[in-house]
Amino acid sequence: MVSNIVMKDIESRAIKTSFYAPSLWKQYVDDTFVLTEQGYLINLDDRINNIEPSIKFTMETETNGYIPFLDVY
Secondary structure (H helix, E strand, O other), X not given: OHHHHHHHHHHHHHHHHOOOXXXXXXXXXXXXXXXXXXXXXXXXXXXXXXXXXXXXOOOOOOEOOEXXXXXXX
16 A cells, blocks of 8 residues: 555654664554654654654553553553
8 A cells, every 4th residue: 555655664764864773663554663762752753753744643652561552551
């Protein structure tokens, strides 16, 4: 699908221009699981949201030892 190609392009551009590359980046449909240093999350979020103004990513972080990914806790 074209949407998958566009998302992969946006993600790869964000990673390439980030100050610190994430150690893990996995995507499933419209959810992305990323492991990176805590201090670089805001930088990565800013970079990915500035690549294509019509697409906005949201970020959820670990809370009480749980990570909201694919709506599974």
